[in-house]
Amino acid sequence: xxxxxxxxxxxxxxxxxxxxxxxxxxxxxxxxxxxxxxxxxxxxxxxxxxxxxxxxxxxxxxxxxxxxxxxxxxxxxxxxxxxxxxxxxxxxxxxxxxxxxxxxxxxxxxxxxxxxxxxxxxxxxxxxxxxxxxxxxxxxxxxxxxxxxxxxxxxxxxxxxxxxxxxxxxxxxxxxxxxxxxxxxxxxxxxxxxxxxxxxxxxxxxxxxxxxxxxxxxxxxxxxxxxxxxxxxxxxxxxxxxxxxxxxxxxxxxxxxxxxxxxxxxxxxxxxxxxxxxxx
Numbered sequence: 001x002x003x004x005x006x007x008x009x010x011x012x013x014x015x016x017x018x019x020x021x022x023x024x025x026x027x028x029x030x031x032x033x034x035x036x037x038x039x040x041x042x043x044x045x046x047x048x049x050x051x052x053x054x055x056x057x058x059x060x061x062x063x064x065x066x067x068x069x070x071x072x073x074x075x076x077x078x079x080x081x082x083x084x085x086x087x088x089x090x091x092x093x094x095x096x097x098x099x100x101x102x103x104x105x106x107x108x109x110x111x112x113x114x115x116x117x118x119x120x121x122x123x124x125x126x127x128x129x130x131x132x133x134x135x136x137x138x139x140x141x142x143x144x145x146x147x148x149x150x151x152x153x154x155x156x157x158x159x160x161x162x163x164x165x166x167x168x169x170x171x172x173x174x175x176x177x178x179x180x181x182x183x184x185x186x187x188x189x190x191x192x193x194x195x196x197x198x199x200x201x202x203x204x205x206x207x208x209x210x211x212x213x214x215x216x217x218x219x220x221x222x223x224x225x226x227x228x229x230x231x232x233x234x235x236x237x238x239x240x241x242x243x244x245x246x247x248x249x250x251x252x253x254x255x256x257x258x259x260x261x262x263x264x265x266x267x268x269x270x271x272x273x274x275x276x277x278x279x280x
Contacts, residue, residue: 002028002227007125007134010169013219018239023223024232025245033244034081036270041095042154044069044076045102045193046138049152053117053139060112065103102154102193109191109199116142124176129213131220137173146186149174149204156194164211166190167202171212174204241269 005012005027016023025031035043051068052060073096076082087095106112122137139150149170158166170188178184189201202208226232236255246252253275259265260277271277 002230002232004224004227005132007132008216008220008223009134010172013216016223017219019235019243020223020226020232021234021249021251022243022245024226025248028232031245034084036242037085037087037095038155040076040079040082040085041099041102042152044072044099045154046152047072047075048099048103049106050120050138053112053115053120057113057115057117060115062104062107066100069100069103099154105193105197106152106191109193109197115139118142118147122177124173124180126176126179128172128175128179129217129220131213131216133172133176133216135169135173135176137177140177140185143186147177147183149177149185149188151188151190153190153192154194155192156196157190157192157198157200163200167200167208168212168215171202171204171208172216175209175213241265241271243271244274246271247274 002024012023012027015026026033048065048069051072052065055064085091118140119137120139122140123135124137125132125134127133137149138152141148141150151170151173157163167188167190170190174185174188185204187201187203189199192198192200234249234251236251238259240246240249240252240255241259243249243252246256252271256265256269256271256275257277260272265272265277
C-alpha cells in the first residue's frame with residue numbers, strides 16, 4: 001500500500017491525470033523528474049516578473065525588467081538543472097531570447113504599473129473540496145471590483161476546448177484563498193506569454209468553483225484507490241516521448257518505439273536519447 005501525499009498540488013494532480021504510473025515514480029518512488037528547457041525558461045520568466053511586481057508601480061517598466069533579468073540570470077546558471085541541459089553558447093543565447101520575449105510580452109497585454117499588486121508568490125495550504133491542497137499563486141491583484149488571482153504561463157494558450165481545464169488551476173487557487181482568508185476573489189486569470197499572447201479570464205462564482213473543486217475531489221478519490229491497491233496504471237500516448245521514466249516503463253517504451261517507427265515521434269523528444277533511438 002502506497003502512502004497518500006500530505007498535500008495535493010495542481011502540478012501533482014495534473015501529473016496523476018496524465019499518467020498514474022508517472023505520478024507514482026515521481027511522488028512515491030521519489031525518482032528525479034528534471035525539468036526540460038521550456039520549464040526552466042518558465043521558471044526564469046516567473047522569477048523576473050516576481051521581482052518586477054514586487055517593486056514600486058512606477059518602476060515596473062521593460063527597462064527595469066531587463067535590469068532585473070540580468071541580476072536574476074546568475075541564479076539560473078548556478079542551477080544544476082540548468083547546467084544539466086548542456087547548452088552551448090548559441091543555445092544559451094536562444095534560451096535567454098525565449099525568456100526575454102515572454103517577459104516583454106507582459107507589457108503588450110497589460111500595464112504592470114497600473115496593477116495594484118497585493119502579493120506575489122503567495123503560498124496557500126488548506127483543504128479544498130475535501131482535498132488537502134497546496135500551491136503557489138503568482139500574483140494577487142486588488143481591483144475596483146475585488147481580488148483577482150493571476151497566474152503566468154510562458155507557453156501558448158490552450159485550444160478553446162481545453163481552456164476550462166486550464167482555468168481549473170486558478171479557480172482552485174481562488175478556492176484556497178477563500179478558505180484561508182474568507183475573501184472570495186472576483187475572478188481568476190491566466191496570462192499566456194508565449195508566441196501567442198493572451199489573457200484568459202473566468203469569474204469566480206459558485207458554479208465555477210464547484211466544477212473545479214469537484215474535479216480535484218474526483219482525481220483525489222482515484223488516487224486514494226490506487227494508493228490503497230498499490231496499483232498505478234500507465235497511460236500511453238504522445239507524452240510518453242517526454243516522460244523521464246520511459247526507459248523503465250514497458251508500456252511507455254513500446255509506445256515510443258512504435259511512434260518512432262511510424263515517424264510520429266518528434267525529433268526533440270527526450271525519449272529518443274533515453275531509449276537510444278537518436279537518428280531513427
